[in-house]
Amino acid sequence: MNKKQKKWLKRILLALAIFFTVMALDEFGVLAGIFGEPGALYASFALYLIPYLIAGHDVLLKAWRNIRRGEAFDESFLMAVATIGAFAMIFFPDTEPHMAEGAAVMLFYQVGELFQSYAVGKSRKSIAAMMDIAPDYANIERDGALVQVDPDEVQIGDIIVIKPGERVPIDGIVVDGASQLDTAALTGESVPRRADEGDEVISGCINMTGVLRVRTTKLFGASTVSRILELVENASEKKAHTENFITRFARVYTPIVTFAALGIAVIPPLLGMGAWPDWILRGLTFLVVSCPCALVISVPLSFFGGIGGASKLGILVKGSNYLEALSEVDTVVFDKTGTLTNGTFNVVAIHAEGGVDPDYMLSMAAHAEAFSDHPIAVSIKEAYDGVIEQGRVEQAAEESGHGVAATIDGREVLVGNDKLMAAHDVSWNDCKITGTILHVAIDGSYAGHIVIADVVKDDAEQAISDLHAAGVERCIMLTGDRDEVAHAVAKQLGLDEYHAQLLPGDKVEQVERILETARGNLAFVGDGINDAPVLTRADVGIAMGAMGSDAAIEAADIVLMDDKPSNIARAIRVARKTMRIVHQNIVFAIGVKVLILALAAVGIANMWLAVFGDVGVAVIAILNAMRAMSVKRD
Amino acid sequence: MRKVFKLDEIDCAVCAGKLEEAIKKLDGVQDAKINFLTQKLTLEAADEDFDAVLESVVKLTAEVEPDCEILR
Numbered sequence: 217m218n219k220k221q222k223k224w225l226k227r228i229l230l231a232l233a234i235f236f237t238v239m240a241l242d243e244f245g246v247l248a249g250i251f252g253e254p255g256a257l258y259a260s261f262a263l264y265l266i267p268y269l270i271a272g273h274d275v276l277l278k279a280w281r282n283i284r285r286g287e288a289f290d291e292s293f294l295m296a297v298a299t300i301g302a303f304a305m306i307f308f309p310d311t312e313p314h315m316a317e318g319a320a321v322m323l324f325y326q327v328g329e330l331f332q333s334y335a336v337g338k339s340r341k342s343i344a345a346m347m348d349i350a351p352d353y354a355n356i357e358r359d360g361a362l363v364q365v366d367p368d369e370v371q372i373g374d375i376i377v378i379k380p381g382e383r384v385p386i387d388g389i390v391v392d393g394a395s396q397l398d399t400a401a402l403t404g405e406s407v408p409r410r411a412d413e414g415d416e417v418i419s420g421c422i423n424m425t426g427v428l429r430v431r432t433t434k435l436f437g438a439s440t441v442s443r444i445l446e447l448v449e450n451a452s453e454k455k456a457h458t459e460n461f462i463t464r465f466a467r468v469y470t471p472i473v474t475f476a477a478l479g480i481a482v483i484p485p486l487l488g489m490g491a492w493p494d495w496i497l498r499g500l501t502f503l504v505v506s507c508p509c510a511l512v513i514s515v516p517l518s519f520f521g522g523i524g525g526a527s528k529l530g531i532l533v534k535g536s537n538y539l540e541a542l543s544e545v546d547t548v549v550f551d552k553t554g555t556l557t558n559g560t561f562n563v564v565a566i567h568a569e570g571g572v573d574p575d576y577m578l579s580m581a582a583h584a585e586a587f588s589d590h591p592i593a594v595s596i597k598e599a600y601d602g603v604i605e606q607g608r609v610e611q612a613a614e615e616s617g618h619g620v621a622a623t624i625d626g627r628e629v630l631v632g633n634d635k636l637m638a639a640h641d642v643s644w645n646d647c648k649i650t651g652t653i654l655h656v657a658i659d660g661s662y663a664g665h666i667v668i669a670d671v672v673k674d675d676a677e678q679a680i681s682d683l684h685a686a687g688v689e690r691c692i693m694l695t696g697d698r699d700e701v702a703h704a705v706a707k708q709l710g711l712d713e714y715h716a717q718l719l720p721g722d723k724v725e726q727v728e729r730i731l732e733t734a735r736g737n738l739a740f741v742g743d744g745i746n747d748a749p750v751l752t753r754a755d756v757g758i759a760m761g762a763m764g765s766d767a768a769i770e771a772a773d774i775v776l777m778d779d780k781p782s783n784i785a786r787a788i789r790v791a792r793k794t795m796r797i798v799h800q801n802i803v804f805a806i807g808v809k810v811l812i813l814a815l816a817a818v819g820i821a822n823m824w825l826a827v828f829g830d831v832g833v834a835v836i837a838i839l840n841a842m843r844a845m846s847v848k849r850d
Numbered sequence: 851m852r853k854v855f856k857l858d859e860i861d862c863a864v865c866a867g868k869l870e871e872a873i874k875k876l877d878g879v880q881d882a883k884i885n886f887l888t889q890k891l892t893l894e895a896a897d898e899d900f901d902a903v904l905e906s907v908v909k910l911t912a913e914v915e916p917d918c919e920i921l922r
Binding site for chain 2: 220281285290291329332333336339340449452453463466507508509512513516517520
């Protein structure tokens, strides 16, 4: 509790103590004994005013100020009218007095307001703690000594020093040192990342083991950590439909209830349907429940909590509207390369034939490709364990589009596709495994083949089954790759549909076609590179692998910091949970209020119940909203 | 120019919304946003009279929400 809240609490406790004393004096007939029959009534009126004013003078003042500025329909105004009205009941000679109720309503209201203020402060604090990934300083070497400076002052190209236990303040490249980095705050991933000389380091990570000297590549304001914080903070400005609904609802609800209160207080007694005091009291009870505070605070708080919770998992949501849209996704469209697969070629099989040693064949192929930078050549060289001795290669010539012909250790080596084999009159065998097949021939006779393919990510299969479990009806893959490759991947991962051999432009068209048949929302998942048009066309664009990639952060609505597709199902679960909480709060708050209004209209609900309907409901809704913040990794 | 200020003691979401509306109506204010949860006011006004605009914003805040203070 802060200072203001403590003072507030003391005031309420004092008022409560006086209130109960007066109540006891009244109940046990002490007042009647001293002041006589009608005198006791006026005495208790005056005495109840004391706790009322102690607890509520600020509310009355605020109400007065608002009236003077022409602002009615404000919470304090309504409370003031309701409680003053309760006290004024004394002027109806034949009615039960309601001073105790008037004072109690004000007290109860203040208790609720204090609790509400406390709960809001508490959730603000946990949001702040969640976003406490911004570094306060950067170490710079000046005249041989380390100086701590404001990260804002560091220029691009400066060398900063990051000691173990410190947070990387600014994005940059390691020029000296090696260490393990804890990226959990950014990606939610608990396995540390290695950083060696020449590696890029991202601000917001924690340096765990060694001292790093880093040459900065960005200004602090443009660094990953600053961008993430800005994004999450501004996310609440892009309002969800539900939030806009609440704003509109609040705008009409209060005036309607206030006029209804006036109608109830005046019309029935005018028509001779009962006594004035009864109906006025019912009207006043109406006023107490007329504030939509429970909704106005708890709904944005739930969204903010959901967005904050998701960011703990390395899922950045750029606005409440996207969180809402994500919760209604029933179709997920994936780009294949880089999203479901690693996007790099790997040797997946080596089939040597005719008694040739597979290792020898691979070594020959690697040497033949020694001078090539083609992705396929690179993958073969990576698969080869040994050292490539360029001296063994006497001659190597690329046969464009077909492969390579080389002379290694005096032997003629051919590495390439069917056409290369055909051109050199070598007969070859095909392979059942899908992928790019490289045949190898040594001295004119077939030695076997090497299969190269893009490998699916470790968690891709899990990602698809998680999505299905989360109620996503269709998982569809789009790829520019050949049909056989796409078919194999789709079957392996359990995808519902795939569309292969698409040109980049076809993807937008394909997504539009799928959009027509989708009942819920459509999410497109890509790596953020080259798929900006598709990302914007989909209801929700998700970019992944965005650690340090500006393009991806720019293009998408939701950004996954690491490149794990399994985070998509997690994001959907967070979105659904948030929306569940939002809907619970709306139904609960409106339901209770309408119920109390109905009961008050027929004279069953009293003012006590009405105060619960106002502040009690608000507090419960806030506590419920705070649940949106807690997310589990699974 | 766009500047962000911390708002102290803004306790009610409805009040924050009202204050935002009131600030937006002030002369010279190009845009204003109050984020109730992060307790921040983003004020946008022309460079040359920013200080004057800020002055009137502070005055208005003292009128509308006397508990709330703009930290400069």
